[in-house]
Amino acid sequence: MWEQGGRTVKSKKTGLVFFPAFDWAISPTHPEREERLLYTRDQIFEEGVLDLPEIEEYAPRLITIHDVARVHFCVPRVQSQVTEAHLIAAGSAALLADAVISGEIRNGFALVRPPGHHAMRVVHGNRGFCNINNEAILVEYLRRRHGIKRIAIVDSDVHHGDGTQDIFYHDPDLLFISFHQDGRTIYPGTGFPNELGGPGAYARTINIPLPPGLGDETFHYVVDNLVLPVLKDFQPEFIINSAGQDNHYTDPLGSMRFTAGGYAEFTRKLNPHLAVLEGGYAIETALPYVNLAILLALAGHDYSCIQEPDWPGRMPENPERVARVHKMVEQLLTVWQNRDRVDLEKIFGSGDFFQRRKQIYYDTDYIEEEQLERVRRCTRCPGYLTIDSRADHGYGRSNRVFCVSVPFNACSTCQSEAYDAYAGAKKITGFHHVYMQDKSTDTCLAFDREKGQEWVSEGPKVGD
Structure with missing residues (x-):
């Protein structure tokens, strides 16, 4: 040893x-x-x-x-x-x-x-x-x-x-x-x-x-x-x-x-x-x-x-x-x-959220995706993240989803705001699916609007 x-x-x-x-x-x-x-x-x-x-x-x-x-x-x-x-x-x-x-x-x-x-x-x-x-x-x-x-x-x-x-x-x-x-x-x-x-x-x-x-x-x-x-x-x-x-x-x-x-x-x-x-x-x-x-x-x-x-x-x-x-x-x-000595506001601006738009291409499946990603700028944790994603599959087929991710070491405020964002997105008819990924509790949720169903997945407890 x-x-x-x-x-x-x-x-x-x-x-x-x-x-x-x-x-x-x-x-x-x-x-x-x-x-x-x-x-x-x-x-x-x-x-x-x-x-x-x-x-x-x-x-x-x-x-x-x-x-x-x-x-x-x-x-x-x-x-x-x-x-x-x-x-x-x-x-x-x-x-x-x-x-x-x-x-x-x-x-x-x-x-x-x-x-x-x-x-x-x-x-x-x-x-x-x-x-x-x-x-x-x-x-x-x-x-x-x-x-x-x-x-x-x-x-x-x-x-x-x-x-x-x-x-x-x-x-x-x-x-x-x-x-x-x-x-x-x-x-x-x-x-x-x-x-x-x-x-x-x-x-x-x-x-x-x-x-x-x-x-x-x-x-x-x-x-x-x-x-x-x-x-x-x-x-x-x-x-x-x-x-x-x-x-x-x-x-x-x-x-x-x-x-x-x-x-x-x-x-x-x-x-x-x-x-x-x-x-x-x-x-x-x-x-x-x-x-x-x-x-x-x-x-x-x-x-x-x-x-x-x-x-x-x-x-x-x-x-x-x-x-x-x-x-x-x-x-x-x-x-x-x-x-640790960088003025982050000069790089990322100020405000409660930082956001970026991304264009993503799936070279194998020929899918064009547009994303709006927003992350909560929190002083107590890395902050929760949301993604509004629209994918064009060609031939008039598209899919729009809303995703929420809570980091494993999230503070209680970010966790609460994240669940509010998830609940709010479920009410918006433009989203085909809405997802929640809570790493702090190891819980994943997925809402399918067409079927009107929500799936819940929970991981095993540490040590199980």
Whole structure:
């Protein structure tokens, strides 16, 4: 037994869950398909990694519908947006987290699909290959089940984790760091340095958009000079890596030049409690090597021998682009260091509510969504949030919903006002569905106007 981050750890093992989701695919030839994991599985078996005493494989497990409803407003209901595969992917991450908290394992790697980091708080369909957000569901699960409050998510996918950012943009106890290919050159077109969180969670969101063509050297400059210092200051109780691997130099959807060795060294430095697979679509040339390297790094094994067969050797980087990244890192570190001395009214204005309008496009299901998001600016808690969402599904089909979310540490005033907002929205005929998500009591409500019915879902008590 030894101490790690204030926890008594009984085991040196690394937990692994492998779930390729044979029965879920957007289409048979879509980049996000089961072969993403099958080649990795072959590589792991071929290398005999599962025979190592430091690695223990777990069987997958389902998350509950309520665990999803605690995070997402699924339209019209959770069951209409998720399959069993989605519940298993999210549930497997929660299973490994339970094992970490109990001390059965030191850390874990959820090698699962479907991915999730593009799924936002409101879900009208699939976007960016994602329906529900595995890491966000895990965060709220950790808070409700284990009482863990302060959590960090570091997203290493080539695409900006816009869904994770959206869900936690107003959460001061969740640090979200994403380094990714510049959104001006790749989907989803977001994730810029000025996206820093809402007025109650300023600088809890940090985005590092990287110019295309950069590799391991700049990757680790960002990690060493920004990611690790910010994490050290924030002192999270639990660290999650959204382990997207499409920054690899062979990935067909990205234009970066990271290597398997670079990812492994990043994993060693970050030392996450849990890595959860996100993107990565070079099925034969990247994923088997990157996944194996990450797993060995988590287990504390030597990964220096892991090298892609077509590795061209050290790849030069554009000096001008490197200099731009260095300057951005310096500026963002200054923002972080001065986060508590900022005049928030100059940035967000004054008033009891902060609001923003958002245009969201579902690239998989071709849905266009407009949102008006309003968050209560409270001095005693993060404040409750409301979303007026209108989705155009094409061919004259549209849906308008109203959503209310109460944070897990809400004050009594915000909780009361939130329920008043929910009750008031139920009287407005323009809303097809009205939702309440009260994380402070772990209660979820959903009102269907057409059926005139209200559903109530309550989670188990802590310790059940």
